[in-house]
Amino acid sequence: MALIWQLKLLFSPLLIILLANVVSSRTRPFTAPTVTPLTNSFPRVPIDPAFSNAFGASNVKLLANGTMATLALDKLSGSGLVSKSSYYYGFFSAAIKLPAGISSGVVVAFYLSNADKFPHNHDEIDIELLGHDKRNDWVIQTNVYANGSVSTGREEKFYFWFDPTKQYHYYSILWNSYHTVFLVDNIPVREFIHGSVFPSKPMSVYATIWDGSEWATHGGKYPVDYKYAPFVVSFSEMQLAGCTSDPLACSKSTPSSGLDPVNGPQFTKLSPQQMAALDWARKKLMFYSYCTDKNRYKVMPPECH
Numbered sequence: 001m002a003l004i005w006q007l008k009l010l011f012s013p014l015l016i017i018l019l020a021n022v023v024s025s026r027t028r029p030f031t032a033p034t035v036t037p038l039t040n041s042f043p044r045v046p047i048d049p050a051f052s053n054a055f056g057a058s059n060v061k062l063l064a065n066g067t068m069a070t071l072a073l074d075k076l077s078g079s080g081l082v083s084k085s086s087y088y089y090g091f092f093s094a095a096i097k098l099p100a101g102i103s104s105g106v107v108v109a110f111y112l113s114n115a116d117k118f119p120h121n122h123d124e125i126d127i128e129l130l131g132h133d134k135r136n137d138w139v140i141q142t143n144v145y146a147n148g149s150v151s152t153g154r155e156e157k158f159y160f161w162f163d164p165t166k167q168y169h170y171y172s173i174l175w176n177s178y179h180t181v182f183l184v185d186n187i188p189v190r191e192f193i194h195g196s197v198f199p200s201k202p203m204s205v206y207a208t209i210w211d212g213s214e215w216a217t218h219g220g221k222y223p224v225d226y227k228y229a230p231f232v233v234s235f236s237e238m239q240l241a242g243c244t245s246d247p248l249a250c251s252k253s254t255p256s257s258g259l260d261p262v263n264g265p266q267f268t269k270l271s272p273q274q275m276a277a278l279d280w281a282r283k284k285l286m287f288y289s290y291c292t293d294k295n296r297y298k299v300m301p302p303e304c305h
Contacts, residue, residue: 047081100165102134108128123145126144130217146199156190168234171183195303
Protein backbone atom coordinates (compact mmCIF):
# COMPACT_ATOMS: atom_id res chain seq x y z
CA MET A 1 0.00 0.00 0.00
CA ALA A 2 1.48 3.25 -1.13
CA LEU A 3 0.84 5.11 2.11
CA ILE A 4 3.22 2.90 4.17
CA TRP A 5 6.33 4.24 2.47
CA GLN A 6 6.48 6.61 5.43
CA LEU A 7 7.29 3.65 7.67
CA LYS A 8 9.93 2.04 6.29
CA LEU A 9 21.68 6.46 -11.34
CA LEU A 10 21.00 5.93 -14.29
CA PHE A 11 19.94 7.93 -17.40
CA SER A 12 18.53 6.43 -20.59
CA PRO A 13 17.13 8.26 -23.61
CA LEU A 14 13.37 8.50 -23.46
CA LEU A 15 11.60 6.10 -25.76
CA ILE A 16 7.85 5.66 -25.54
CA ILE A 17 6.37 2.68 -27.38
CA LEU A 18 2.70 3.32 -28.00
CA LEU A 19 0.81 0.10 -27.93
CA ALA A 20 -0.85 0.27 -31.30
CA ASN A 21 2.15 -1.83 -32.28
CA VAL A 22 2.93 -5.42 -31.50
CA VAL A 23 4.57 -5.63 -28.09
CA SER A 24 6.30 -8.79 -26.96
CA SER A 25 6.91 -10.04 -23.44
CA ARG A 26 8.96 -12.93 -22.22
CA THR A 27 5.78 -14.77 -21.31
CA ARG A 28 2.85 -12.80 -22.79
CA PRO A 29 3.40 -11.88 -26.45
CA PHE A 30 0.10 -10.03 -26.90
CA THR A 31 -0.86 -7.34 -29.37
CA ALA A 32 -2.60 -4.53 -27.50
CA PRO A 33 -5.75 -2.94 -28.94
CA THR A 34 -5.62 0.44 -30.64
CA VAL A 35 -7.02 3.31 -28.58
CA THR A 36 -7.13 7.08 -28.85
CA PRO A 37 -4.36 8.20 -26.47
CA LEU A 38 -5.64 10.34 -23.60
CA THR A 39 -2.07 11.41 -22.92
CA ASN A 40 -2.28 13.57 -26.06
CA SER A 41 -5.09 15.63 -24.50
CA PHE A 42 -3.15 17.23 -21.66
CA PRO A 43 0.03 19.30 -21.30
CA ARG A 44 3.21 17.95 -19.74
CA VAL A 45 4.77 19.69 -16.77
CA PRO A 46 8.38 19.70 -15.57
CA ILE A 47 9.05 17.70 -12.42
CA ASP A 48 10.89 20.74 -11.11
CA PRO A 49 9.08 22.93 -9.92
CA ALA A 50 5.82 20.91 -9.87
CA PHE A 51 7.16 18.47 -7.26
CA SER A 52 9.21 18.65 -4.09
CA ASN A 53 11.09 15.93 -2.22
CA ALA A 54 8.86 13.76 -0.03
CA PHE A 55 11.60 11.59 1.47
CA GLY A 56 15.05 10.20 0.61
CA ALA A 57 16.24 13.44 -1.02
CA SER A 58 19.78 12.11 -1.50
CA ASN A 59 18.37 9.36 -3.74
CA VAL A 60 16.46 11.79 -5.99
CA LYS A 61 18.23 13.06 -9.13
CA LEU A 62 16.76 15.63 -11.51
CA LEU A 63 17.79 15.37 -15.15
CA ALA A 64 17.19 17.14 -18.47
CA ASN A 65 16.58 20.57 -16.92
CA GLY A 66 14.12 19.17 -14.40
CA THR A 67 11.89 17.36 -16.90
CA MET A 68 13.05 13.91 -15.76
CA ALA A 69 13.95 12.35 -12.43
CA THR A 70 15.46 9.14 -11.15
CA LEU A 71 14.50 7.76 -7.75
CA ALA A 72 16.62 5.13 -6.04
CA LEU A 73 16.15 2.53 -3.32
CA ASP A 74 19.21 1.34 -1.40
CA LYS A 75 19.87 -0.16 2.02
CA LEU A 76 19.61 3.23 3.68
CA SER A 77 16.46 4.64 2.13
CA GLY A 78 13.90 4.71 -0.60
CA SER A 79 12.91 8.01 -2.18
CA GLY A 80 9.90 9.95 -3.31
CA LEU A 81 8.43 13.11 -4.78
CA VAL A 82 5.17 14.86 -3.89
CA SER A 83 3.29 17.46 -5.92
CA LYS A 84 3.25 21.00 -4.58
CA SER A 85 -0.45 21.29 -5.42
CA SER A 86 -3.34 19.12 -4.32
CA TYR A 87 -6.20 18.19 -6.62
CA TYR A 88 -9.90 17.34 -6.47
CA TYR A 89 -10.20 15.73 -9.91
CA GLY A 90 -8.00 15.37 -12.95
CA PHE A 91 -5.78 13.37 -15.28
CA PHE A 92 -2.43 12.34 -13.83
CA SER A 93 0.19 10.50 -15.82
CA ALA A 94 3.89 9.67 -15.92
CA ALA A 95 6.23 7.88 -18.29
CA ILE A 96 8.08 5.36 -16.13
CA LYS A 97 11.02 3.03 -16.78
CA LEU A 98 11.35 0.37 -14.08
CA PRO A 99 14.56 -1.08 -12.62
CA ALA A 100 15.91 -4.08 -14.51
CA GLY A 101 17.04 -7.32 -12.90
CA ILE A 102 15.90 -9.10 -9.75
CA SER A 103 13.47 -6.75 -7.99
CA SER A 104 11.59 -8.82 -5.40
CA GLY A 105 10.07 -6.68 -2.66
CA VAL A 106 10.60 -3.41 -4.54
CA VAL A 107 7.56 -1.15 -4.94
CA VAL A 108 7.40 1.73 -7.41
CA ALA A 109 4.27 3.81 -6.92
CA PHE A 110 2.54 6.60 -8.81
CA TYR A 111 -0.52 7.60 -6.83
CA LEU A 112 -2.74 10.20 -5.22
CA SER A 113 -3.28 10.39 -1.46
CA ASN A 114 -4.38 12.66 1.37
CA ALA A 115 -3.32 10.36 4.22
CA ASP A 116 -1.17 13.15 5.65
CA LYS A 117 -4.24 15.35 6.18
CA PHE A 118 -6.89 12.68 6.83
CA PRO A 119 -5.10 9.80 8.61
CA HIS A 120 -8.30 8.05 9.74
CA ASN A 121 -10.53 8.53 6.70
CA HIS A 122 -8.16 9.14 3.84
CA ASP A 123 -8.64 8.81 0.10
CA GLU A 124 -6.10 7.18 -2.17
CA ILE A 125 -5.84 6.11 -5.81
CA ASP A 126 -2.85 3.86 -6.45
CA ILE A 127 -0.80 2.54 -9.28
CA GLU A 128 1.74 0.26 -7.59
CA LEU A 129 4.35 -1.55 -9.67
CA LEU A 130 5.51 -4.61 -7.77
CA GLY A 131 8.90 -6.25 -8.27
CA HIS A 132 9.24 -9.96 -8.79
CA ASP A 133 11.53 -12.82 -7.85
CA LYS A 134 12.18 -13.44 -11.54
CA ARG A 135 14.27 -11.11 -13.66
CA ASN A 136 12.39 -8.18 -15.22
CA ASP A 137 8.99 -9.69 -14.44
CA TRP A 138 6.91 -6.98 -12.73
CA VAL A 139 3.18 -6.77 -12.05
CA ILE A 140 0.86 -3.79 -11.63
CA GLN A 141 -1.53 -3.41 -8.71
CA THR A 142 -4.31 -0.83 -8.75
CA ASN A 143 -6.13 0.24 -5.61
CA VAL A 144 -8.77 2.68 -4.38
CA TYR A 145 -9.37 3.84 -0.81
CA ALA A 146 -12.41 6.02 -0.24
CA ASN A 147 -12.96 7.66 3.12
CA GLY A 148 -11.28 4.82 4.95
CA SER A 149 -8.20 2.96 6.09
CA VAL A 150 -6.04 0.34 4.38
CA SER A 151 -8.64 -2.30 5.31
CA THR A 152 -11.07 -0.70 2.86
CA GLY A 153 -8.83 -1.11 -0.19
CA ARG A 154 -10.02 -2.41 -3.52
CA GLU A 155 -7.01 -4.13 -5.09
CA GLU A 156 -6.76 -5.62 -8.56
CA LYS A 157 -3.54 -7.03 -10.05
CA PHE A 158 -2.44 -7.41 -13.66
CA TYR A 159 0.44 -8.86 -15.62
CA PHE A 160 2.22 -6.71 -18.20
CA TRP A 161 2.17 -7.50 -21.90
CA PHE A 162 5.66 -6.01 -22.31
CA ASP A 163 8.93 -5.78 -20.40
CA PRO A 164 8.53 -2.54 -18.39
CA THR A 165 12.28 -2.29 -17.73
CA LYS A 166 13.37 -1.81 -21.35
CA GLN A 167 11.80 1.56 -22.11
CA TYR A 168 9.38 4.11 -20.76
CA HIS A 169 5.65 3.41 -20.68
CA TYR A 170 2.72 5.60 -19.69
CA TYR A 171 0.92 4.98 -16.38
CA SER A 172 -2.16 7.15 -15.97
CA ILE A 173 -5.08 7.87 -13.65
CA LEU A 174 -8.29 9.57 -14.79
CA TRP A 175 -10.34 10.71 -11.79
CA ASN A 176 -13.57 12.70 -11.86
CA SER A 177 -16.94 12.65 -10.14
CA TYR A 178 -18.14 9.80 -12.40
CA HIS A 179 -15.39 7.20 -12.26
CA THR A 180 -11.71 6.44 -11.70
CA VAL A 181 -9.90 4.84 -14.63
CA PHE A 182 -6.44 3.25 -14.54
CA LEU A 183 -4.54 3.16 -17.85
CA VAL A 184 -1.27 1.66 -19.04
CA ASP A 185 -0.02 3.08 -22.34
CA ASN A 186 -3.53 4.55 -22.71
CA ILE A 187 -5.13 1.10 -22.46
CA PRO A 188 -7.77 1.15 -19.69
CA VAL A 189 -7.07 -1.80 -17.40
CA ARG A 190 -9.62 -0.88 -14.77
CA GLU A 191 -12.67 1.35 -14.36
CA PHE A 192 -13.95 2.01 -10.83
CA ILE A 193 -17.42 3.52 -11.24
CA HIS A 194 -18.28 5.80 -8.35
CA GLY A 195 -21.16 4.80 -6.12
CA SER A 196 -22.08 6.14 -2.71
CA VAL A 197 -18.43 6.12 -1.53
CA PHE A 198 -15.54 7.23 -3.71
CA PRO A 199 -12.38 9.37 -3.41
CA SER A 200 -13.63 12.92 -3.10
CA LYS A 201 -11.22 14.95 -0.94
CA PRO A 202 -8.22 16.83 -2.38
CA MET A 203 -5.14 14.67 -2.88
CA SER A 204 -1.48 15.20 -3.65
CA VAL A 205 0.34 13.25 -6.37
CA TYR A 206 3.25 11.02 -5.32
CA ALA A 207 6.03 9.22 -7.21
CA THR A 208 8.01 6.84 -4.99
CA ILE A 209 10.22 3.77 -4.73
CA TRP A 210 10.44 1.88 -1.43
CA ASP A 211 10.92 -1.45 0.33
CA GLY A 212 7.71 -3.49 0.37
CA SER A 213 9.36 -6.71 1.57
CA GLU A 214 6.58 -7.45 4.06
CA TRP A 215 3.90 -7.87 1.40
CA ALA A 216 4.80 -6.93 -2.17
CA THR A 217 6.16 -10.16 -3.70
CA HIS A 218 4.07 -13.28 -3.09
CA GLY A 219 2.73 -11.90 0.17
CA GLY A 220 6.19 -11.14 1.53
CA LYS A 221 7.77 -14.48 0.62
CA TYR A 222 10.57 -12.77 -1.31
CA PRO A 223 12.06 -9.67 0.38
CA VAL A 224 14.32 -7.08 -1.24
CA ASP A 225 17.79 -8.50 -1.94
CA TYR A 226 20.10 -5.52 -1.53
CA LYS A 227 22.99 -7.18 -3.29
CA TYR A 228 21.20 -5.97 -6.45
CA ALA A 229 20.86 -2.40 -5.13
CA PRO A 230 20.56 0.40 -5.93
CA PHE A 231 17.20 -0.05 -7.62
CA VAL A 232 16.63 2.97 -9.85
CA VAL A 233 13.35 4.04 -11.49
CA SER A 234 13.05 6.87 -14.01
CA PHE A 235 10.08 9.25 -14.31
CA SER A 236 9.38 11.61 -17.20
CA GLU A 237 6.55 13.26 -19.19
CA MET A 238 4.56 14.16 -16.08
CA GLN A 239 0.97 15.32 -16.57
CA LEU A 240 -0.94 16.96 -13.70
CA ALA A 241 -4.12 18.27 -15.29
CA GLY A 242 -6.32 18.61 -12.24
CA CYS A 243 -8.92 20.72 -10.51
CA THR A 244 -7.27 22.73 -7.73
CA SER A 245 -10.35 24.85 -6.99
CA ASP A 246 -13.30 24.28 -4.67
CA PRO A 247 -14.75 20.78 -5.34
CA LEU A 248 -18.31 22.07 -5.70
CA ALA A 249 -17.17 24.56 -8.31
CA CYS A 250 -15.25 21.84 -10.11
CA SER A 251 -18.15 19.42 -10.16
CA LYS A 252 -20.47 22.09 -11.60
CA SER A 253 -17.99 23.47 -14.08
CA THR A 254 -18.23 23.19 -17.84
CA PRO A 255 -15.34 22.01 -20.03
CA SER A 256 -14.89 25.55 -21.36
CA SER A 257 -14.46 27.00 -17.87
CA GLY A 258 -11.19 25.14 -17.37
CA LEU A 259 -11.90 24.52 -13.67
CA ASP A 260 -12.23 20.77 -14.12
CA PRO A 261 -10.21 19.54 -17.13
CA VAL A 262 -11.83 16.07 -17.06
CA ASN A 263 -15.50 17.10 -16.93
CA GLY A 264 -16.17 16.86 -20.66
CA PRO A 265 -18.21 14.03 -22.20
CA GLN A 266 -15.07 12.30 -23.52
CA PHE A 267 -13.91 11.82 -19.92
CA THR A 268 -17.11 10.86 -18.14
CA LYS A 269 -17.72 7.62 -20.03
CA LEU A 270 -15.43 5.18 -21.78
CA SER A 271 -15.76 5.09 -25.56
CA PRO A 272 -16.62 1.82 -27.33
CA GLN A 273 -12.95 1.60 -28.33
CA GLN A 274 -11.83 2.03 -24.72
CA MET A 275 -14.44 -0.46 -23.48
CA ALA A 276 -13.12 -3.07 -25.90
CA ALA A 277 -9.56 -2.42 -24.72
CA LEU A 278 -10.68 -2.66 -21.08
CA ASP A 279 -12.32 -6.01 -21.76
CA TRP A 280 -9.13 -7.23 -23.47
CA ALA A 281 -6.91 -6.20 -20.54
CA ARG A 282 -9.12 -7.77 -17.91
CA LYS A 283 -9.50 -11.05 -19.79
CA LYS A 284 -5.85 -11.39 -20.79
CA LEU A 285 -3.93 -9.78 -17.93
CA MET A 286 -5.87 -9.58 -14.65
CA PHE A 287 -4.96 -12.33 -12.18
CA TYR A 288 -6.44 -10.98 -8.91
CA SER A 289 -9.54 -8.99 -7.99
CA TYR A 290 -10.87 -8.24 -4.54
CA CYS A 291 -14.32 -9.03 -5.93
CA THR A 292 -13.44 -12.73 -6.06
CA ASP A 293 -11.48 -12.86 -2.78
CA LYS A 294 -13.96 -14.63 -0.50
CA ASN A 295 -11.36 -15.12 2.22
CA ARG A 296 -10.96 -11.38 2.58
CA TYR A 297 -14.55 -10.34 2.02
CA LYS A 298 -17.21 -12.63 3.47
CA VAL A 299 -19.75 -10.18 2.09
CA MET A 300 -18.76 -8.76 -1.26
CA PRO A 301 -18.66 -4.95 -1.58
CA PRO A 302 -21.74 -3.61 -3.37
CA GLU A 303 -19.87 -2.65 -6.56
CA CYS A 304 -18.90 -6.32 -7.07
CA HIS A 305 -22.47 -7.48 -7.60
